[in-house]
Amino acid sequence: MTDDLEAPSVPGSAPGHLSPGDVGLAQPRDFVYGHPFTFRSGQTLPGFTLRYETYGTLNTTRDNAVLICHALSGDHHCAGWHSPEDRKPGWWNNLIGPGKAVDTRRFFVVCANVIGGCQGSTGPSSADPSTGKPYGIAFPFVTISDIVRSQKLLLEHLGVDEVHAAIGGSMGGMIATQFSIEFPSLVRRVLAMASTARESAQAIAFNEVGRQAIMQDPAWNRGDYPRDGGPRVGLAIARMMAHITYVSDASMDRKFGRRRSPAQGAAAADALDAPFEVENYLRHQGQTFINRFDANSYLTITRALDQFDLAQAYGSLEKAFVPVQAETLVVGFASDWLFPPEQNREIALALLRAGKRANYAELATDLGHDSFLLESEELYTLVRGFLEREQVVFDFTI
Amino acid sequence: MIKPVEKRTIDMQIIGGWVEPGSRVLDLGCGRGELLDYLAQKKQVCGVGVDLDFSRITACVRRGVNAYQGDMTAFMRSFPEHHFDRVICSRTVHELNDPTGVILEALRVGRSLTVGFVNHAFWKNRLIALVRGRKVRNVVYPTEWFESRPANPVSIADFEDFCGKKGIRIVRSVHLLGDWKRPCPVLPNLLAGYALYDLTGR
Numbered sequence: 001m002t003d004d005l006e007a008p009s010v011p012g013s014a015p016g017h018l019s020p021g022d023v024g025l026a027q028p029r030d031f032v033y034g035h036p037f038t039f040r041s042g043q044t045l046p047g048f049t050l051r052y053e054t055y056g057t058l059n060t061t062r063d064n065a066v067l068i069c070h071a072l073s074g075d076h077h078c079a080g081w082h083s084p085e086d087r088k089p090g091w092w093n094n095l096i097g098p099g100k101a102v103d104t105r106r107f108f109v110v111c112a113n114v115i116g117g118c119q120g121s122t123g124p125s126s127a128d129p130s131t132g133k134p135y136g137i138a139f140p141f142v143t144i145s146d147i148v149r150s151q152k153l154l155l156e157h158l159g160v161d162e163v164h165a166a167i168g169g170s171m172g173g174m175i176a177t178q179f180s181i182e183f184p185s186l187v188r189r190v191l192a193m194a195s196t197a198r199e200s201a202q203a204i205a206f207n208e209v210g211r212q213a214i215m216q217d218p219a220w221n222r223g224d225y226p227r228d229g230g231p232r233v234g235l236a237i238a239r240m241m242a243h244i245t246y247v248s249d250a251s252m253d254r255k256f257g258r259r260r261s262p263a264q265g266a267a268a269a270d271a272l273d274a275p276f277e278v279e280n281y282l283r284h285q286g287q288t289f290i291n292r293f294d295a296n297s298y299l300t301i302t303r304a305l306d307q308f309d310l311a312q313a314y315g316s317l318e319k320a321f322v323p324v325q326a327e328t329l330v331v332g333f334a335s336d337w338l339f340p341p342e343q344n345r346e347i348a349l350a351l352l353r354a355g356k357r358a359n360y361a362e363l364a365t366d367l368g369h370d371s372f373l374l375e376s377e378e379l380y381t382l383v384r385g386f387l388e389r390e391q392v393v394f395d396f397t398i
Numbered sequence: 399m400i401k402p403v404e405k406r407t408i409d410m411q412i413i414g415g416w417v418e419p420g421s422r423v424l425d426l427g428c429g430r431g432e433l434l435d436y437l438a439q440k441k442q443v444c445g446v447g448v449d450l451d452f453s454r455i456t457a458c459v460r461r462g463v464n465a466y467q468g469d470m471t472a473f474m475r476s477f478p479e480h481h482f483d484r485v486i487c488s489r490t491v492h493e494l495n496d497p498t499g500v501i502l503e504a505l506r507v508g509r510s511l512t513v514g515f516v517n518h519a520f521w522k523n524r525l526i527a528l529v530r531g532r533k534v535r536n537v538v539y540p541t542e543w544f545e546s547r548p549a550n551p552v553s554i555a556d557f558e559d560f561c562g563k564k565g566i567r568i569v570r571s572v573h574l575l576g577d578w579k580r581p582c583p584v585l586p587n588l589l590a591g592y593a594l595y596d597l598t599g600r
Contacts, residue, residue: 355444359465360468362467364452378452385460386459
């Protein structure tokens, strides 16, 4: 996900946390699981922590939980604000809040940073209790299934018996889908946007370039680097390249065109060495990212993305979906060339072939993969309709 | 003048009468999901609709009707033979670019196919064409020639001729008069306003 679409900041406007549609100040919490956890790889951790946030209230029947699943570089902070001074709210603040498409007056929204991540959940940058040093590359190999099974433990801890809906974009869509396969009776609805049941060679290729940028940076040092150091150049380049895959030719052209940076001054604007705005923008994206993301986590989670292959894991996509009880809504975006509409369609089609309840809708945006973060009334209406659905019995008698 | 809503209701009742309870139904050109909603309530069908328009898919999702946004032929090609008990093509056939392709594909993925359409050879249409000498416009074909979607006005005679040539078996049919309510006893290609066919492949 890109940082700018994640949460558009509006300079000069009233502080967003005072807006009645927002969840207000959000309090991150830690779920500490004190028992050994075995990953799909067979590797174990003596325990783990998941950092998470919740908005809204769990009802007495414990069935109004909505699980939000984040993408590669996202985190648990999907709505509201951490402090009144925050420049930006949570990454899906436009979708989640009182009266919004995911209505926190109605739903108990849960979002956790994935295991293997670096925003407070246990990951490669966490200290290995046996050595006191960060795990680094010794951290277990993480799969989407491991992410799902660790979050299931969080849901149990929160007393959630039934998930009204698991919602996610990109990798979040994979997690939501995997949830409905591994815990069929837990999940009633799955909403997967800009997702895939397996990445194409092209998507894997882009991830590999990012990983090589990190690993070829001498400061990576086989994953052994201090907390404030590490492969900052490599990670920034990985992010810059990945960012291009999240947007589209059309949206970049609209945003930057061939404009030169105004920082160079009017006189220098025509000079050959004046950087294009898009260059500065990508550098800024890279610099912002290295201050909030861990390089080893980036390696870990991109590998989890690349390894995700439902057809291979279960024999076929239809076989993978056999246990599913949830109704699924897949939303694709016409301009998404990373996880293109065809791959989104395939999820819905395979579910239908397996005799499951599934829907596919496609939005004609030109913003690329990150379109799922778009502020779109059309998308909100669809999401709200799927989550709340009118239970009207129509009178068909004459 | 009979109201469009009521016309729709009679249409749905006839189609509903042909649908087996609890069967698996595909609705091509499902619109806002009214028919599948009706069939789910009356016949407990397990249905899915296909349509091209995002807002119509949204309407289906809101009422709990499963829907898929995309091309109907491409959709059907991704299903095995006889995956559906019944495919329904209600008031869609005249808007198809490739009716033959869609109908033959529907007969492959469905054990049976219901087609419902407005008879373009209805006497009033003939009269309008004869007297005015202009493109026939009515409730079903409301647009001028220069603003219309691709349309293949189809008549009962055209359709039955097509079925014969393609070896498609007409299991049963219903022809309704201009009020789309009372059965048409004679000369359907002239007197019927609406036609419904229940088809299977040979």
